Amino acid sequence: MSDEAATAVEIWTDGGCKPNPGPGGWAAILRFNGHERELTGGDAATTNNRMELTAAAAALEALKRPCQVVLHTDSEYVRNGISRWVNGWVRNGWKTAAKEPVANYELWQRLLAAAKPHAVEWRWVRGHAGNPMNERADQLATAARDAAAKTRLPGST
Template identity: 35%
Template sequence: MIDAMPERVVAACDGASKGNPGPAGWAWVVAEDDEIPSRWEAGPLGRATNNIAELTALERLLAATDPDVPIEIRMDSQYAMKAVTTWLPGWKRNGWRTAAGKPVANQELVVRIDELLAGRTVEFRYVPAHQVDGDRLNDFADRAASQAATVQEPAGSELGSPEPPAAPDAVPTRRAPARKRPGKAGGRAGTSASSSRTIKAKFPGRCVCGRSYAAGESIAKNDQGWGHPECRTPERTDAG
């Protein structure tokens, strides 16, 4: 048991959606002084968007920590961070409507987060996701959220859960070589050059699998946009 109240808490939170929308989950983690995870929680959301998962993770973290202790929150979601640090004051002035006059998306979660932030000392820190030697707390929260989205079961330190594993979709899958269409000697195989090529991302983003990618990371085109090369939809080949 902790005898004295900590002077400051360092934490991270993350959300994941497998399909966006799709099976979703949230997670948060609180660290000791040496940034070793000491307490964490994750949970399922059923079918939800990635933005809902990200906001839920933040809401659950704020609800689970002492409002009297300053906290640093690390996140890889620019949407969730900007929602509460940049856009929220304007939304409140406009009666919870955007500058375009439309209702604020995910308003209930944003209102709840606003209530939890009242009177607290909170420092938000953006950290790029999936970096070699990247932020260990963000990586932990990312893995926990991904696991919760995949298995749709709660987990956490209070439940005695082991450290969350790497996401199942983080491991590239081997694809069988595409076959050439019969009667088309010299024709293209089932994979076109444009759909198989990878490029370096100019800006951070989020793959269809729910995981983020950073600027400079290799990405490839998928049916629903750009994302990790291993998450590309397998190309179909025709029988004739």
């Protein structure tokens, strides 16, 4: 672990749906100075991208003071959105380059607000590739998704 990582809050996030769209779950694992905290949640009707965004936002919102953060995500959508696309979206009034409304803009706004007090390094990790913390986040998100699926009424969409 680098010196920077040793002084930073390390966060691993994951989110997903099955089917997509459908019941979804998200999870975040926060680690700092030998302490760990797990956060999870779900939605009976959502998308993979919404769950990925929710995981990152909820993790950052859980921090009680400004922090150095290394946030690990297996979502290229989240990583590219926050590090490459969002400034253009904001400049264009939350419109894409094609002048269409940005999908999930309210969650992007939530994520920006949650990240603002912190110095966040966004790290992409390959999903389902044996990274123990990513695998654990995936297991937690899957359990949250399964719990959300059980809250659906039979025959509902």
